[in-house]
Each structure stands twice: as C-alpha cells, then as structure tokens.
Amino acid sequence: MPLIKLTKLEKTYYTGGVETPVLCQVSFSIEKGEFVAIMGPSGSGKSTLLHILGFLDRHTAGEYRFDGKTIDDLSPDEIAHVRNQKMGFVFQSFNLLPRTSVLDNIKLPLLYSDIPEKKWTTLASAAAKAVGLSHRLNFQPAQLSGGEKQRVAIARALINKPEVIFADEPTGNLDTKTSEQIMQLFQNLNEEKHTIVLITHEPDIAKHARRILYIRDGQLAKDEKIS
Amino acid sequence: MTIKHTIKTSFNGLSVNKSRTLLTLLGIVIGITSIILVMSVGAGAQSAILGQFKGLGSRTISIEPGRMPEGPSDMAEIYTDSLKKRELVALQDKGNVPGLVNLTPLVMLPATLAYQNETYRANVIGGSPLIADILDIQPETGNFFTEDDVKLRSSVTIIGSKIKDELFGASDAIGQKIKIKGRTFRIIGVIAPKGQVMMLEVDKMALVPYTTAQQYLLGIDYFQDIMAQAESEEAAPAAVRDIEQTLRTLHNITDPKKDDFHIVTQAVVVERVGIITGILTVLLVSVAAVSLVVGGIGIMNIMLVSVTERTREIGLRKALGATDQDILSQFLTEAMMMTVLGGLLGIGFGAGFSLIAASILNKVTALAWPFTFPISAAMLGIGVATFIGLVFGLYPARLASQKSPIEALRYE
Numbered sequence: 001m002p003l004i005k006l007t008k009l010e011k012t013y014y015t016g017g018v019e020t021p022v023l024c025q026v027s028f029s030i031e032k033g034e035f036v037a038i039m040g041p042s043g044s045g046k047s048t049l050l051h052i053l054g055f056l057d058r059h060t061a062g063e064y065r066f067d068g069k070t071i072d073d074l075s076p077d078e079i080a081h082v083r084n085q086k087m088g089f090v091f092q093s094f095n096l097l098p099r100t101s102v103l104d105n106i107k108l109p110l111l112y113s114d115i116p117e118k119k120w121t122t123l124a125s126a127a128a129k130a131v132g133l134s135h136r137l138n139f140q141p142a143q144l145s146g147g148e149k150q151r152v153a154i155a156r157a158l159i160n161k162p163e164v165i166f167a168d169e170p171t172g173n174l175d176t177k178t179s180e181q182i183m184q185l186f187q188n189l190n191e192e193k194h195t196i197v198l199i200t201h202e203p204d205i206a207k208h209a210r211r212i213l214y215i216r217d218g219q220l221a222k223d224e225k226i227s
Numbered sequence: 228m229t230i231k232h233t234i235k236t237s238f239n240g241l242s243v244n245k246s247r248t249l250l251t252l253l254g255i256v257i258g259i260t261s262i263i264l265v266m267s268v269g270a271g272a273q274s275a276i277l278g279q280f281k282g283l284g285s286r287t288i289s290i291e292p293g294r295m296p297e298g299p300s301d302m303a304e305i306y307t308d309s310l311k312k313r314e315l316v317a318l319q320d321k322g323n324v325p326g327l328v329n330l331t332p333l334v335m336l337p338a339t340l341a342y343q344n345e346t347y348r349a350n351v352i353g354g355s356p357l358i359a360d361i362l363d364i365q366p367e368t369g370n371f372f373t374e375d376d377v378k379l380r381s382s383v384t385i386i387g388s389k390i391k392d393e394l395f396g397a398s399d400a401i402g403q404k405i406k407i408k409g410r411t412f413r414i415i416g417v418i419a420p421k422g423q424v425m426m427l428e429v430d431k432m433a434l435v436p437y438t439t440a441q442q443y444l445l446g447i448d449y450f451q452d453i454m455a456q457a458e459s460e461e462a463a464p465a466a467v468r469d470i471e472q473t474l475r476t477l478h479n480i481t482d483p484k485k486d487d488f489h490i491v492t493q494a495v496v497v498e499r500v501g502i503i504t505g506i507l508t509v510l511l512v513s514v515a516a517v518s519l520v521v522g523g524i525g526i527m528n529i530m531l532v533s534v535t536e537r538t539r540e541i542g543l544r545k546a547l548g549a550t551d552q553d554i555l556s557q558f559l560t561e562a563m564m565m566t567v568l569g570g571l572l573g574i575g576f577g578a579g580f581s582l583i584a585a586s587i588l589n590k591v592t593a594l595a596w597p598f599t600f601p602i603s604a605a606m607l608g609i610g611v612a613t614f615i616g617l618v619f620g621l622y623p624a625r626l627a628s629q630k631s632p633i634e635a636l637r638y639e
Contacts, residue, residue: 048319051633054546054548056545056632056633057631057633057634069633076550076551077550077551077552078546080549080550080551080553081548081549081550083546083547083548084547084548084549085548089546089547091543091636095539095636097540098243098542099239099243100239107549108543108547109548110545111228111232111549112228112544112547112548112549112550112553113548117229117232156547160548187573
C-alpha cells in the first residue's frame with residue numbers, strides 16, 4: 001500500500017459565488033522512503049496540493065488516502081493526531097517560536113504527543129544532533145542564521161519520527177550555498193529512510209530529489225524519476 | 228497537552244508582553260482590591276460596633292421609651308416620656324419582675340463643663356449609684372454619689388479621668404467646684420480610666436444623680452432609658468417578658484404593636500448590627516463588582532489582540548498536532564492566569580489597605596476598630612477572578628481555536 005495515494009483529486013475555491021479551480025484530476029502515489037519534489041511556477045497549485053497532503057486543507061472531489069485513511073474518515077482530533085505523529089512540516093519562513101530556545105522549539109510537537117516528558121530532552125537533543133545543531137541548543141532563534149533556523153525546523157519535523165516530512169519551499173528564504181546544505185541534509189535524511197515531499201519552483205533544488213512531479217495550471221504535467 | 232505544559236505555555240505567552248499584561252490585569256487588581264477592602268472594613272465595622280455592645284453584657288437589659296425605631300423618622304420616639312418614676316417603681320417591684328437587679332434610670336445631655344477659665348465639652352449622664360455596677364466602673368479617687376444624693380437632688384458629680392486631666396491637670400480635683408450648664412457642682416470623685424463601655428466614653432463623661440440632671444439640667448420628669456441587669460444570663464429572656472408584661476399592664480396596652488417602649492438586649496443589637504452591616508457590605512461589594520466587569524472587558528480586548536498577533540503561532544501549533552482543545556486551553560489559561568494573578572494582587576492590596584484603614588479609624592474614632600481579614604473575602608476574590616477570566620477569556624480563546632491552520636500560517 002502506498003503511503004500517499006491521490007485519485008482524480010480536485011480542489012476548487014468558492015469565493016463570493018465564483019468558482020476558482022486550483023487542482024484538477026491529480027492522480028499519483030508516493031511510496032515510503034521516496035524523496036519527491038513537487039515543482040511548478042507560482043500559482044500552479046502546488047502549495048494547495050501540499051496543504052491537502054498535510055491534512056491542513058480539504059479537497060473538494062476525488063480521493064486522497066494517507067496511510068490508507070482519507071481526511072473524511074477522521075475526527076478533528078484524529079487529524080491533529082495524524083499531523084502530530086505521522087507528518088512533519090517544514091515551512092519557508094521557518095516558523096520558530098521567538099524567545100524560545102532551540103531545544104524547546106524542537107520539543108514543540110512533543111507537547112501534543114503522548115510521549116512522557118522525561119524522554120523529551122533526549123529526543124530533542126538527538127534530533128538536533130541529526131541536523132548538526134548540538135552546539136546551539138540553548139540559543140534563541142534571533143541568534144541563529146537562516147540556515148540554522150531551518151535546521152531547527154527540520155529537527156522539529158523529525159522529532160516524532162513521522163512517516164513523511166512535508167517541506168514547503170524550505171530554501172525559499174536562504175542563499176544558494178545554505179540552500180545547498182539544507183538540501184544535502186534532506187538527502188541524508190532520505191538515505192536514512194525518511195520519506196520527504198518538498199515543494200519548490202527552483203529546478204536546482206528539485207534536482208536533489210529522486211522524483212519530480214511537475215504541476216502546471218492545477219494538473220500533473222509530468223512525473224519524472226531521477227536515477 | 229498536560230495541564231502543566233498548558234500553564235507553562237500560557238505563562239510564556241504572557242511574559243512576552245510584560246507591561247501589557249500588567250496594565251491589563253490592573254483592572255482586575257483594582258476591582259478585587261475594592262471588594263476585599265469593602266468586605267474587610269465592613270467586617271471590621273461590624274466587630275467594632277459589636278464590641279461596643281459586648282461590654283453591655285448578656286445580662287444587661289435596656290428599656291427605652293417609644294417604639295423600636297425602624298427608620299430615621301422613628302428616632303423622635305426615643306424622646307417620648309413614657310418612662311417615668313411610676314414605671315421605675317413598678318419595675319423595681321420584685322413581685323412584677325423577680326429576676327431583675329441594678330435598675331437605674333438614665334438621662335443624658337451634652338454639656339460644657341467649666342472650671343475657672345478651663346472648659347471641657349462632655350457627656351453628662353444622670354443615673355443612680357447602681358450604674359457603677361452596670362458599667363463596671365470604680366472611683367479612682369473620692370467616692371460615688373449615694374442614694375441619698377439621688378433623693379436630695381445633690382449637685383455632686385464624679386468625673387471621667389480625661390475630664391480631670393483636661394480641667395485640673397496634675398492637681399487634685401476632689402472637692403473642687405465646676406459649673407455644668409451654669410449650675411455649680413462639687414466633684415466628689417474621679418472614675419478610674421476605663422475607655423469605652425456600651426457606646427459611652429467613660430473617661431469623657433460626668434456622672435450626676437439622675438434626679439439632679441432631670442430637675443436642674445434638663446427640666447424633665449421622664450427618663451431616656453432604664454437600664455437593668457437580669458440575675459443571670461439564663462434569667463434574661465424571662466426578665467424581658469416580665470418587663471413587657473408589667474409595662475403593658477401599667478399602660479393598658481393589649482396589642483404589643485402599640486407598645487410605647489422597647490427593650491434592647493445584646494442579642495437584639497447583635498442581630499440588628501449584623502443585618503445592617505451585611506446589607507451595606509453587599510451594596511458596596513456590588514458597586515465594586517462593576518469595576519470587575521470593566522476589568523474583564525479589558526482582558527477580553529487584550530486577548531483578542533493577542534490572538535490576532537499570534538495567528539501564525541496558532542497555525543504552527545495546529546500544523547504540529549495541537550487540537551482545537553489544546554489551543555482553547557492555552558488562551559483560556561492565559562486569560563485566567565491574568566485574572567487570578569490580578570485577584571491575588573488585589574487580595575494583597577485589599578488586605579494592606581484594610582490594615583491601613585483599620586489603624587487610621589482606630590486613631591480618628593474612639594472605637595476599638597479591629598483589622599479583620601475575612602477568609603471568605605479572599606476566597607470570593609479568587610473565585611470571582613477565576614470566573615472573570617473564564618467568562619471574558621472564552622470568546623477570544625474560541626476564536627483562536629477555530630482558526631484554520633492554513634489561513635493562520637499564511638497570515639502576515
């Protein structure tokens with residue numbers, strides 16, 4: 001069973017009686033362990049697609065199964081639990097809590113998990129080590145560089161050992177060199193069997209993935225495997 | 228999320244804007260402070276007033292002319308002349324009221340006492356020698372006047388220690404002549420310092436035979452009060468009934484509603500004082516409660532601002548697995564932490580101000596005004612503060628919890 005399976009998925013926004021189709025007849029599957037980049041120009045619907053994949057938004061037609069379940073099978077609390085336990089999120093603008101240490105930022109998803117508190121620091125330190133931030137645990141976000149901030153976000157996404165990490169333009173706010181390092185980190189994580197789905201509009205970033213889904217005008221234009 | 232982490236998260240949320248948090252909870256602080264102050268001062272007033280009557284002793288019975296005053300317009304009834312010599316004699320008859328001792332009529336008037344060039348404004352009390360037993364006072368020097376002085380309408384007086392100090396200083400007052408309302412009285416004694424008993428400032432009063440006061444100072448033939456004591460506390464209710472019976476028979480009264488006298492005992496006073504101070508306290512507390520509503524609206528306002536400011540944080544938390552309930556709890560806890568903190572500060576300030584108020588009242592009034600801090604007031608303060616947080620925090624917290632995560636994450 002694929003981890004992610006979309007069948008003729010559609011998303012239409014209705015605002016003031018006007019229908020705006022954003023995604024149209026999108027079908028694809030992602031298996032565990034894949035590293036997929038969803039690429040497309042801005043306005044192509046790739047961000048909406050990622051929101052639907054991350055159970056942050058609902059599709060309007062077709063079917064999306066994550067780990068065998070659709071969003072309609074789940075109660076709001078169960079959806080929150082899936083996001084907490086099975087999904088990790090990395091955002092373009094890092095979204096770290098200000099005035100909160102690196103360690104506490106990484107711990108944030110644990111607050112909403114069933115993991116006992118005494119394990120939190122060990123888990124967070126391990127996640128920080130995995131992204132190469134062991135020396136920054138007590139720093140505040142304001143004291144970190146952009147690349148370091150994104151590493152904190154990635155550690156935070158990793159902490160609950162999710163089935164998949166969704167990254168929305170993770171290098172969008174970073175310079176080329178730092179972007180390269182972050183992508184290298186994603187590659188390393190993928191080699192350690194993490195499933196990664198990331199969105200980008202830059203071919204240089206997408207090429208780090210092992211598979212690229214091209215989205216254009218809300219439709220899947222091309223599904224390319226990179227060997 | 229565990230309660231511990233909800234509290235920790237809320238605390239962090241509040242400490243980001245320390246001055247804003249403090250200003251916001253000021254409304255609650257002021258509201259709770261006033262409630263505590265009112266309740267504490269109210270309780271102090273109650274025990275100060277009751278303290279006056281405790282001295283009355285549970286045996287003491289006061290028979291006053293006129294109906295029991297029910298309102299200000301009834302106060303004039305006190306000056307009716309339904310208690311005279313005839314009533315006194317009837318009450319002294321053991322056949323009528325067996326359990327009564329120490330009967331003494333009372334007349335009172337404020338008057339200026341003059342000795343040479345010195346004057347002193349005092350209360351002149353006309354009584355019988357038995358008043359010494361009722362008020363539990365003794366002469367410090369000299370003697371009390373006697374039954375003979377009462378019979379002869381002697382112009383003698385025994386004065387309070389304060390009057391003695393003011394008029395005579397260190398020199399001896401016994402045998403000296405002072406003028407009261409133009410009439411010359413001979414001082415036969417000085418009362419040992421006692422302070423206040425039954426609303427009477429013993430140290431600032433001059434005692435004279437009641438007959439003298441009636442005839443020469445007031446020109447009346449009735450009494451303003453007849454005081455007496457039951458033989459024992461247990462005998463008091465029976466004595467009260469006997470007194471009522473005797474006076475009704477004497478005055479041909481069949482309907483108790485038409486009584487031209489009323490009887491005051493400690494039990495009656497305690498009950499009345501309790502009711503009056505209780506009503507006043509409730510009244511003042513309700514006024515103070517209005518300021519709490521204002522404070523609550525301030526909390527709600529700031530919570531709404533905070534929810535908007537932290538829209539992205541809410542979106543992030545939801546994306547990372549926070550349920551609606553988690554977000555609701557976080558913001559509700561923030562509101563309640565503010566109000567409870569405000570409540571605690573209010574209780575502290577309230578207690579402090581009450582203490583200051585009590586010590587000032589102690590100095591400026593002659594009452595023994597105790598500092599009372601009712602635990603019920605503190606509990607009420609905390610309860611009300613929590614409730615305000617709950618009520619005014621709920622709406623902003625619900626708004627926060629219902630935010631859609633993508634909308635929230637997109638918010639700039």
